[in-house]
Structure formats: C-alpha cells, structure tokens
Amino acid sequence: MQIMINQHVTAELLSLTDVIRGQASHVIEWLVQSEEATGYRPRHLEAGLFGHELGKGTGIIYCYPDAHTLQLLYAGPNAVNKDQNVMTQVRQRSTGEEMKPVTMQELNECLLNTNAAREAYDQAGRELAMLTTLTAIRERAGLSKAELARRLGIALSSLLRMEKNPLGISMKTLHRYATACGVEVKIEVVGKV
The missing domain is CATH 3.30.2310.20 (RelE-like)
Known part of the structure; x- marks a missing residue:
C-alpha cells in the first residue's frame, strides 16, 4: 500500500x-x-x-x-x-x-x-501483539466483550480499559481473562538467561 x-x-x-x-x-x-x-x-x-x-x-x-x-x-x-x-x-x-x-x-x-x-x-508493537492475542482468544471462545466482562465479574468499561492498555494487565488478571475464555496462559522466556 x-x-x-x-x-x-x-x-x-x-x-x-x-x-x-x-x-x-x-x-x-x-x-x-x-x-x-x-x-x-x-x-x-x-x-x-x-x-x-x-x-x-x-x-x-x-x-x-x-x-x-x-x-x-x-x-x-x-x-x-x-x-x-x-x-x-x-x-x-x-x-x-x-x-x-x-x-x-x-x-x-x-x-x-x-x-x-x-x-x-x-512498545506499541508489544501492545498490539497483546491486544491481538486477547481479541483472538475471546473471539475463538465465541464471547462478546459484554459476556466476557460478566464472566470476569467486572464492568464492561473495565474490560474496555483492560483491552485498551493490555500491557498494564497484571499476571493474575491475564490468567483470569484466559481462563474465562477457556485457555491457559503459558509464560515463555526468550533470549539468554
């Protein structure tokens, strides 16, 4: 383009x-x-x-x-x-x-x-990758944003804020999000340790 x-x-x-x-x-x-x-x-x-x-x-x-x-x-x-x-x-x-x-x-x-x-x-690249991942798992689970917010026990506005700033999500919240969508979070370390 x-x-x-x-x-x-x-x-x-x-x-x-x-x-x-x-x-x-x-x-x-x-x-x-x-x-x-x-x-x-x-x-x-x-x-x-x-x-x-x-x-x-x-x-x-x-x-x-x-x-x-x-x-x-x-x-x-x-x-x-x-x-x-x-x-x-x-x-x-x-x-x-x-x-x-x-x-x-x-x-x-x-x-x-x-x-x-x-x-x-x-940083913008990392945010987009995380946003794309969150959106993909929610859509694969067949959940609307409103339904996912209900499953998480949070207001829709809170879910929207979470998806707007995906790198600000705590590991605990990320785990809850994934579980509500029927998947699990796996952490992978990349590079030399």
Whole structure:
C-alpha cells in the first residue's frame, strides 16, 4: 500500500514528542500492512475519514482514497474528537493540497530518529501483539466483550480499559481473562538467561 503525505502533515508528525512519534510510526506501519485496522480501533470521524488516538490528546487522521493508498491528512491535537477547526483543515487537505508518496522506510527514518521514539515504537508493537492475542482468544471462545466482562465479574468499561492498555494487565488478571475464555496462559522466556 502506498502512503501519501503533504508537507503540513510531515511537519506535524515531526513536531510530535519522541514517544508519540514512535507510536505514530507503528500505527502508520500497521495501517499500511492491514486494510482492516481493527487492532488499533480506528474512530470513524465522517465519510471516508478515520482517526487514531496516540496519547495525550494527540492523534492522526487518515483516509483510504482507493484500495492501494493510505493518505495521511493530519497529525496533532484534537484529532479524534471531531474538532471543527481540525475537520475543516482535514477536508481542505484531502481535496486541495498536493500529496506526495513516501515509503514506510523514509517515514521511519524521520520519525524514529531518537532512542525514545524507537522504544515507543517497540512498545506499541508489544501492545498490539497483546491486544491481538486477547481479541483472538475471546473471539475463538465465541464471547462478546459484554459476556466476557460478566464472566470476569467486572464492568464492561473495565474490560474496555483492560483491552485498551493490555500491557498494564497484571499476571493474575491475564490468567483470569484466559481462563474465562477457556485457555491457559503459558509464560515463555526468550533470549539468554
């Protein structure tokens, strides 16, 4: 999939903090690799526009003008709360500003230019892997989020928070989650000990 970006979005991405740049890079890479962005829970903003919150009120807005193109339209504050100023800017960019292709490698060279940005990128990868695992075991068990929350004896909002921050789950909670889905957790140590 081709990434299209303009000079304004490039400048916005580069102005983000190191941590948010690392997260943004991972989200963009994942969007390029997967046409279904379910792992990162995109928010439908309006016809054809989607957003992802990256943290601290910051996010990205994008669209798919065709099946082979990801167009980045905005990176910054108020990206997913339908702020009228932001949405006006995004609409103008989607029709009027010149978009240029960029490879993921070129984008990563710009965004992951510090240790903190690279660590945030790696952390986002671990979170997505854990989220994907949790979602897969729940779906394999044929459970809705509401049914799983009931089995765990917690509010649905608590389950949603758990799935939003999967690396923050304690081992005890992870074990309960897996048991409720009919599987067990197995810990594996990777690397030299």
